[in-house]
Amino acid sequence: MLEIRNVNKSFWIDSKEVQILKDISLKVAPGEFVSLVGMSGCGKTTLLRLIVGLDEEYDGGIFLGGEKIKGPSRKRGIVFQEPRLFPWLSVERNVSLALGDQQRKHASGTVQKHLELVGLKGFERVSPKQLSGGMAQRAAFARALVAAPDVLLLDEPLGALDALTRIHMQRELERIWQEEKTTMVMVTHDIDEAIQLSDRVVVMSSRPGEIKEIIPIALPRPRDNKSHDFLVIKNQILAHFQSQAKQYFSWEI
Amino acid sequence: MSITQTANPPLAQTGPAIKINAPGRKLLARWKTFAGPLLLLLIWKVVGDAHIAPDSLLVPPGKVVESAIDLIKTDILVDNLLVSLSRVAKGFLVGSSLGFFIGVLTGVSKGADEFLSPLLRTVRQVPLLGWMPLIILWFGIGELSKVVFIAIGAFFPTMLNTASGIRGVSKEYLEVGKVYQLNKARLLFLIIIPSALPSIVTGVRLSMSLSWMMVVGAEMISANSGIGQMMTATRDMFRTDIVMVGIIVIGIVGFFIDVLIKKIEAAIIRWQMTVK
Ligand SMILES: Nc1ncnc2c1ncn2[C@@H]1O[C@H](COP(=O)(O)OP(=O)(O)OP(=O)(O)O)[C@@H](O)[C@H]1O
Numbered sequence A: 001m002l003e004i005r006n007v008n009k010s011f012w013i014d015s016k017e018v019q020i021l022k023d024i025s026l027k028v029a030p031g032e033f034v035s036l037v038g039m040s041g042c043g044k045t046t047l048l049r050l051i052v053g054l055d056e057e058y059d060g061g062i063f064l065g066g067e068k069i070k071g072p073s074r075k076r077g078i079v080f081q082e083p084r085l086f087p088w089l090s091v092e093r094n095v096s097l098a099l100g101d102q103q104r105k106h107a108s109g110t111v112q113k114h115l116e117l118v119g120l121k122g123f124e125r126v127s128p129k130q131l132s133g134g135m136a137q138r139a140a141f142a143r144a145l146v147a148a149p150d151v152l153l154l155d156e157p158l159g160a161l162d163a164l165t166r167i168h169m170q171r172e173l174e175r176i177w178q179e180e181k182t183t184m185v186m187v188t189h190d191i192d193e194a195i196q197l198s199d200r201v202v203v204m205s206s207r208p209g210e211i212k213e214i215i216p217i218a219l220p221r222p223r224d225n226k227s228h229d230f231l232v233i234k235n236q237i238l239a240h241f242q243s244q245a246k247q248y249f250s251w252e253i
Numbered sequence B: 001m002s003i004t005q006t007a008n009p010p011l012a013q014t015g016p017a018i019k020i021n022a023p024g025r026k027l028l029a030r031w032k033t034f035a036g037p038l039l040l041l042l043i044w045k046v047v048g049d050a051h052i053a054p055d056s057l058l059v060p061p062g063k064v065v066e067s068a069i070d071l072i073k074t075d076i077l078v079d080n081l082l083v084s085l086s087r088v089a090k091g092f093l094v095g096s097s098l099g100f101f102i103g104v105l106t107g108v109s110k111g112a113d114e115f116l117s118p119l120l121r122t123v124r125q126v127p128l129l130g131w132m133p134l135i136i137l138w139f140g141i142g143e144l145s146k147v148v149f150i151a152i153g154a155f156f157p158t159m160l161n162t163a164s165g166i167r168g169v170s171k172e173y174l175e176v177g178k179v180y181q182l183n184k185a186r187l188l189f190l191i192i193i194p195s196a197l198p199s200i201v202t203g204v205r206l207s208m209s210l211s212w213m214m215v216v217g218a219e220m221i222s223a224n225s226g227i228g229q230m231m232t233a234t235r236d237m238f239r240t241d242i243v244m245v246g247i248i249v250i251g252i253v254g255f256f257i258d259v260l261i262k263k264i265e266a267a268i269i270r271w272q273m274t275v276k
């Protein structure tokens, strides 16, 4: 169980304290897929960075399996918006990098297994420079999964891909999630993508970033984004952003 | 299908045609490269043969070629060159390895940077020739003093470029290292140094060319062998021809050292970009 309890986070911007996250509380069950959607700048990346342990200056607590999170751990993997592969290491070495000393000694087949999982079998010795955007992001998935984390955080993992590759990768991601049974928390700007993949969608407001609504998606998988139920949920999510846009508009006048 | 079939034959024909022409065209394209030196040589020949100045001041090229052949036949040139090159190799190796080490240290550790960098910046203000008296005092006028002198020169470019390369490693890459909890050594060898490699190699190249300039200077001040010494000794005997041979050899060797280092640089970058 991943538990976020009353998290508040502010940044100092131009010597002013700006609250970015306000009273974020969320429980994510093991094996659950949760998406975060919200306006740009509302603090989604910030929240993921707190969960993964790259930023420890915040109020409140984040717990994994009842233990408070302190700094990064191999129990929590992350895929950034960019693949962040090292061009001087082969795909295989980029992936094995994520393994601890013990893991590297004992599990020689795991890297291979995870490259197969993401559909990169045969590309072990290739340089990341020779991969397409979609393939590079697959390698990043393999790297994030190879140490068998309890939780995988995804920060707009498919955001940089073209529409067709993106749809394909969404199906792949769903398959990977079903095979690995990893808890996943994904940030996305694409509401279809969120509904397509998630058990629950968390809608955030901006400035400060608060949870506005948590919407359970009880549709059977694989989901059809043209079905009536899908569109109903989509409109429910979109409504949040339309009202927000109106508010901004009336403010400015 | 039909598109690829019609498109293929012409492509196949241009392939070999380019290959045949390539060397000739390459040389032709490079004519400017040779034009400069040739023009200079021509002017020198005309002015030298006119005997405007005494030969001891402006020696004609013919005479320089003669003494060059002489110096090569008697092994004097090659022996002195080898002595100089071995000094360069030693001083460069010591100086740039130390520079690499200190550069990594100050690049990685803020404490080391605060402790060493102001000191080293101050020391660097001393012109390289300004070290000579102290070096002679400490290390005498033997081999060691020359190697130390070159090492000091070779130290700074490698050190500074290594440190700045390491400080320039992207935050995004370092975060990946942090997220996957790489230990210090793996972080250094898998992420930091490869990422800083282009900058490091630039520093090493600068160190190398500087080393070659330094050896000639060192030998002019004190030595009983080496290319610089060969020039100083003969200068005192008004053998301008030998001095000229020295200058030309220094230039050519320096040029080829630079070419060599650039080749190595390119190879390293290529290696860095391909897979291990
Ligand atoms: N290191 C930082 N220092 C100061 N302010 C920051 C820092 N990181 C983020 N912020 C601010 O916090 C806010 C939230 O940023 P964050 O990156 O979490 O947004 P986001 O929801 O991920 O947006 P996007 O959808 O555009 O990626 C932004 O207004 C940003 O300016």
Ligand SMILES: [Mg+2]
Pocket (backbone or CB within 6 Å): A044, A045, A046, A155
């Ligand atoms: Mg973001």
